[in-house]
Amino acid sequence: MTDVLSSREDTHELLRFATAGSVDDGKSTLIGRLLFDSKSLFDDQWDAVEAVSAGRGDEYTDLALLTDGLRSEREQGITIDVAYRYFSTPERKFIIADTPGHIQYTRNMVTGASTADLALILVDARKGLVEQSRRHAFLCSLLRVPHMVLCVNKMDLVDYDEAVFKQIENEFKAFATKLEVPDLTVIPISALKGDNVVNRSENMPWFQGPSLLHHLEKVHIASDRNLVDVRFPVQHVIRPHSSDNHDYRGYAGQIASGVMKPGDEVMVLPSGFTSRIASIETADGPLDEAFPPLSVTVRLEDELDVSRGDMLCRPGNQPRVSQDIEAMVCWMDEARPLRLRGKYAIKHTTSDARAVVKDVQYQLDVNTLHRDESASELKLNEIGRVTLRTTKPLLCDDYRRNRATGGFIIIDESDNRTVGAGIIV
Amino acid sequence: MSDYRISHIAALEAEAIFIFREVAATCQRPVLLFSGGKDSIVMLHLAQKAFAPAPVPFPVMHVDTGQNFAEVIDYRDRRVAETGVQLIVASVQDAIDRGMVTEPPDGTRNRIQTPVLLEAAEKYQFDALFGGARRDEEKARAKERVFSFRDDFGQWDPKNQRPELWNLYNGRVHPGEQIRVFPLSNWTELDVWRYIGSESIPLPEVYFASEREVVDRGGMLYAVNEFIQPREGETVFKETVRYRTVGDANLTAGVRSEARTIEEIIAEVESTRITERGATRGDDKTSEAAMEDRKREGYF
Numbered sequence: 001m002t003d004v005l006s007s008r009e010d011t012h013e014l015l016r017f018a019t020a021g022s023v024d025d026g027k028s029t030l031i032g033r034l035l036f037d038s039k040s041l042f043d044d045q046w047d048a049v050e051a052v053s054a055g056r057g058d059e060y061t062d063l064a065l066l067t068d069g070l071r072s073e074r075e076q077g078i079t080i081d082v083a084y085r086y087f088s089t090p091e092r093k094f095i096i097a098d099t100p101g102h103i104q105y106t107r108n109m110v111t112g113a114s115t116a117d118l119a120l121i122l123v124d125a126r127k128g129l130v131e132q133s134r135r136h137a138f139l140c141s142l143l144r145v146p147h148m149v150l151c152v153n154k155m156d157l158v159d160y161d162e163a164v165f166k167q168i169e170n171e172f173k174a175f176a177t178k179l180e181v182p183d184l185t186v187i188p189i190s191a192l193k194g195d196n197v198v199n200r201s202e203n204m205p206w207f208q209g210p211s212l213l214h215h216l217e218k219v220h221i222a223s224d225r226n227l228v229d230v231r232f233p234v235q236h237v238i239r240p241h242s243s244d245n246h247d248y249r250g251y252a253g254q255i256a257s258g259v260m261k262p263g264d265e266v267m268v269l270p271s272g273f274t275s276r277i278a279s280i281e282t283a284d285g286p287l288d289e290a291f292p293p294l295s296v297t298v299r300l301e302d303e304l305d306v307s308r309g310d311m312l313c314r315p316g317n318q319p320r321v322s323q324d325i326e327a328m329v330c331w332m333d334e335a336r337p338l339r340l341r342g343k344y345a346i347k348h349t350t351s352d353a354r355a356v357v358k359d360v361q362y363q364l365d366v367n368t369l370h371r372d373e374s375a376s377e378l379k380l381n382e383i384g385r386v387t388l389r390t391t392k393p394l395l396c397d398d399y400r401r402n403r404a405t406g407g408f409i410i411i412d413e414s415d416n417r418t419v420g421a422g423i424i425v
Numbered sequence: 426m427s428d429y430r431i432s433h434i435a436a437l438e439a440e441a442i443f444i445f446r447e448v449a450a451t452c453q454r455p456v457l458l459f460s461g462g463k464d465s466i467v468m469l470h471l472a473q474k475a476f477a478p479a480p481v482p483f484p485v486m487h488v489d490t491g492q493n494f495a496e497v498i499d500y501r502d503r504r505v506a507e508t509g510v511q512l513i514v515a516s517v518q519d520a521i522d523r524g525m526v527t528e529p530p531d532g533t534r535n536r537i538q539t540p541v542l543l544e545a546a547e548k549y550q551f552d553a554l555f556g557g558a559r560r561d562e563e564k565a566r567a568k569e570r571v572f573s574f575r576d577d578f579g580q581w582d583p584k585n586q587r588p589e590l591w592n593l594y595n596g597r598v599h600p601g602e603q604i605r606v607f608p609l610s611n612w613t614e615l616d617v618w619r620y621i622g623s624e625s626i627p628l629p630e631v632y633f634a635s636e637r638e639v640v641d642r643g644g645m646l647y648a649v650n651e652f653i654q655p656r657e658g659e660t661v662f663k664e665t666v667r668y669r670t671v672g673d674a675n676l677t678a679g680v681r682s683e684a685r686t687i688e689e690i691i692a693e694v695e696s697t698r699i700t701e702r703g704a705t706r707g708d709d710k711t712s713e714a715a716m717e718d719r720k721r722e723g724y725f
Contacts, residue, residue, distance in 0.1 A: 014433035042697070081583065083567045084560045086613050093433040095611055107588050114590040222430055235443070236450040240479035248478060254443045254592070259429065283474035291429045295442035295475070308450050332588050347593050350450070409593045416597035418587040 012088065015221060018097040018112035018145065020136040021122030026153045030122065030191035031085055031098055032066040034213060037198035040087035041066070082108045091217035106366070106381035107332035109136060110421055113143035114407065117221045120149045120212075125158045125188070128168050134175055135366045141179035142328060142383070142423065144403055146224040148176075149185045151212060156190040160203040178369070180400075183219075187212050225292050229397065230258030230266070231319060231405050232312040233349035238297055250281060250297035251306055256349065256404035258314075260298070261289045267315045268306050269395045274315055275302040292404070309351035311395040311405075319395045319405055325355070325388040326425050328364075331378040333412065333419035338378040338386070344419070348394050348408035355410075359387035378420075385425070399423040434620055438471065441608035443592060444571060445475040445555075448606050449482050451596050452553035455606075456513070456546075459485035461493075461501035462671045463628060464557030464609060467617055470626050471608060472555075473508060484511035486551075488542045490534040491518040492652050492673040500629040515545035532652075533676055539723045543579040546603060553596060553604045561613040562701070572596050573605040579723030581605075614669075614701050615694050622687040632690070634667040634682040645678035669694075669701040 021027035032049075035041045049065040056062075085096040097112030113119055119140035123133045133150075140148055150172050158164045165188045176184055187196055188207055195201035198213045210218070235253040260266075260280060267274045278299045280287045290296045298312065306312075313319060331338045342357045363375035363384040378384045399406025410420035431439075448455050457472060459465045472481045487501060505512045517534050520526045525544065526537040546554060560567045570586050572594040587595050596604045609617070621628065637648040640659045646666055647653045652675035655661050666679030667690070684690040 012433045013430060014436045081568045081586065083564075084611065085567065086561045086611070088433075088613075088615075093616075111588045111590050115592075222428060225429070227429055236446040238476060238479050242479075245478050252446050252475070254439060283477040293436060293439050294431070295439040295446070297477075345597075347595065350447075403591065407591045407593065409588075409590055409595065411595055411597060416595070416599065418589075418595045421588070421590045 013092050013221070014095065015092050015118065015216060015219070016095045016097065016116050017118040017120055017216065018099055018109070018116040018140070019120045019122070020099055020109055020112075020132075020140070021153075022124070022130060022132045025122040025124050026191045027098070027122050028066070029062075030120075030151065030153065030189070030197065031096060033191045033194060033197045034096075035066060035085065035087050037194060038087050038089055038213065082112050089213070089217055094216065106135070106139065106383075107330065107421075109139050110143060110330045110332075113140050113145050114403075114421070116140075116143075116145045117224060118147040118149060118216070118219060119145040120151060122151045122153050123168060123172075125152050125154045125164055125168065129171050129175070131367045133172070137172070137176060137181070138179060138366050138369065141176075141181050144180075144400060146221070147183045147185075147219055148181050149187060149212065149215060151191075152186065152188045153191050155188045155195060155201075155204065156193045160188075160195075160201075162204070162206045165204075165207075185209070185215055185219075187215065226257035226402050226404075227259050227291060228257070229317055229319075229402060230260055230264075230312070230314045231256040231349075231397070231402065232258075232260065232266075232298060233351070233395075233405075234306055234308055234310045234312065235350045237307060248299075249303070250299050251312070252295070252297045253350065254295045255290055255292045257292055257402055258317075259289055259291045260312075262286075265315055266300070266312045267318065268304055269311045269313060269318065270321055270393055271305065271310070273302075273304050275300040275304055277301075309349075311349065313395075319397050319402075321393045321395055323390045323393050324358075325390060325394060325396070325422075327386055327388065327408070327422040328383060328425055329378060329386045329410070329423075330383045330421045331380060331419065332421065333417065334380050336412070336419075337380075337382075338384075338410075338420060340376050343413070345411040345413050346388075346390065346408050346422070347411065348396065349405055351392075351394065353394065354391040354413075355388040357386060358389050361385040361387065386422075388422075394424075396424050398425060400425075434616060434623065437609075437612055437616060438474075438620070440592075440611065441471045442475040444594070444606060444608040445472050447594055448553050448555070448596060448604075449476070452604065454549065454551050455483040455553040455555065456549065456551045457481075457483060457485045457510075457555040458557070459487055459501065459505075459512070460671075461487070461497040461504070461629060462557070463621065463632060464559070464617060466500075466504070466626060466628060467620060468555060468557045468608060469504065469508065469510075470624060481508060481510050484513055486513040486515060486545060486549075486554075488515045488538050488545070489517060490538060490673050491516065492534055492675050494629070494631050494650075494668075494671060494674045494677075496629045496631050497671055513545065513549065515541050517541050520544070533673070535673060535676060539579070543723050546579070547601070550600075551603065552598050552600075553606055555606045555608065557609055558607050559609050559612050559614070559617070560607075569607065569610070571607055571610045573607065574598070575603045575605055575723065577601045579603065581721055581723070583721075615691070618687065618691050618694050622691055628687075629671070631668045631671055633686070634665050634684050634689075636663055636665050637679065638662070639664045639666060639679065642678075646681065647678050648674075650674055 053062045083098045099108045099112040169186045189196040238250040281297045362371040362373045397405045406424045408422045639646040667682040
């Protein structure tokens with residue numbers, strides 16, 4: 001609209017990050033601190049928290065109360081579900097997926113990590129790495145979160161001792177070499193006192209790295225997207241049925257990966273027919289090129305039979321077309337375990353299918369990474385490698401290459417609940 | 426030409442359009458809740474963009490308490506005529522007259538909207554209802570999914586929500602159950618205003634500052650209108666106010682403001698220190714868990 005508006009918008013990039021930590025690591029306090037120090041908190045929110053804190057006789061205002069929203073959470077002092085928080089700085093807009101740390105909620109951690117650009121893991125400086133820190137790091141690497149930050153919290157309680165920090169840092173880095181962690185940053189902080197959260201701490205002159213917020217603002221995320229493999233899952237076919245647009249037929253969808261341009265030769269899967277892109281349209285007009293995560297409407301030069309669940313790609317760079325799927329599955333259902341020969345619905349890109357579990361190869365202990373090959377089922381929060389046979393071919397890539405075409409969800413057909421998440425390997 | 430980066434507003438728009446299309450492609454009978462408030466105005470705008478050049482492929486519904494700002498109803502009817510969508514009005518007054526709900530003694534109809542909404546959803550067999558709620562509005566909302574499952578009674582169970590991974594939304598329901606869909610989940614108040622500005626979306630006049638006759642109730646400024654009459658001991662005075670949110674005319678307070686354009690509103694929102702619900706909504710002040718309780722009952 002005005003120059004002011006457009007120039008301000010251009011500087012605002014979106015960064016989604018997931019936080020994880022054990023119950024007492026101070027995660028809610030850290031988020032409260034980020035919101036507070038970046039001036040993203042409103043006075044009435046602060047007043048409400050201050051009043052509750054004072055009423056409970058807390059010695060200081062409990063920033064955790066800002067994020068724990070449900071009655072049972074406030075009563076029990078825990079976080080029971082993924083909560084989403086928003087704040088922005090002149091550099092970026094941030095979406096925080098705040099996930100609980102206790103063991104029974106691994107599914108929430110996986111949920112939060114699935115869309116995250118960055119994972120923030122907290123450990124208590126007094127306790128060092130615990131089972132949960134390792135589990136969180138493993139889950140984030142499994143979900144291919146491109147950037148990881150380890151915050152060693154409560155440094156104020158160890159006299160801001162560099163040796164304590166170094167030991168935890170080294171131990172974590174040694175563990176991370178066993179995982180796939182493309183980018184790791186370790187920062188000593190005190191969420192309670194604010195050290196190295198927004199501003200560099202004066203209490204830890206030995207630390208030369210950035211404050212947490214500075215890192216969140218600057219970490220380079222533009223190259224995380226896959227701009228190489230063109231994958232356009234057709235979501236909806238637009239046919240206006242009006243006299244003005246009598247022959248209009250457009251394929252609506254969000255670009256999963258790659259860059260598309262008018263004139264590009266494309267192949268429609270699973271049919272295998274080829275055509276060229278006639279135009280890439282939006283309500284604001286046609287585009288010269290389109291890339292993730294834009295939602296567009298693609299028109300082809302030829303009249304082909306294309307429907308929801310089909311995928312456009314380049315003839316020389318196609319996804320796998322397969323009914324036999326190897327996947328790491330995280331089970332999320334309390335009621336019933338994943339069972340050998342169990343039948344489920346699955347949703348993958350814009351495609352729905354049914355699947356039968358042909359094999360449970362092993363269950364993975366997420367703390368030790370030990371594989372239990374005797375397992376024949378997966379219970380709530382368990383992760384294992386599974387072979388599925390689907391009723392129709394999936395158009396998929398390895399998750400490690402493409403998060404958008406490598407992930408799927410598993411749905412219980414009797415009650416429609418989402419019971420599992422799968423990562424194609 | 427580009428480094429393939431887009432602004433966060435463009436990313437939020439792409440996400441919302443994806444959500445609209447996903448519902449249209451997978452649900453049987455969606456409907457968009459449209460009150461003429463700014464969030465629902467943005468929703469209708471996004472729905473138009475999602476399906477262009479085809480028309481919006483579902484109707485809009487207004488759960489009408491009868492306690493509206495006249496400008497907002499005018500706007501609603503004008504927008505509906507322009508877009509050509511079908512408007513369904515579920516009338517709370519009508520439900521009171523039929524004895525389906527009882528008007529609370531204090532005359533506020535916010536809470537009795539819920540049974541009227543659920544009745545209409547059942548009557549028209551809607552299986553997906555789009556709402557304009559945002560997660561930044563309130564703590565209970567912060568934990569709600571984009572596709573939020575409601576049982577036969579329209580109830581939300583915060584402890585039993587479907588996990589939501591990647592952009593794989595699960596909109597499957599049995600007959601009688603519904604999904605509430607929130608395409609603006611990840612937007613903040615400021616994002617909504619910036620989007621309204623960058624898309625030049627027209628709004629009802631109440632959103633812009635003008636001089637109104639008001640009364641002060643507990644620090645909140647209520648404009649004198651059909652539904653708000655000065656009580657004994659209250660003085661009516663003139664103040665330049667605008668509305669940050671538009672709910673029922675008897676519940677929504679204005680804020681002191683000189684912002685008469687979208688740009689001025691954005692500048693104000695950027696520097697404000699009070700949440701929009703805190704500043705303007707008498708209905709949310711009841712208790713720390715007011716919203717959670719209403720959502721459990723089937724409220725949006």
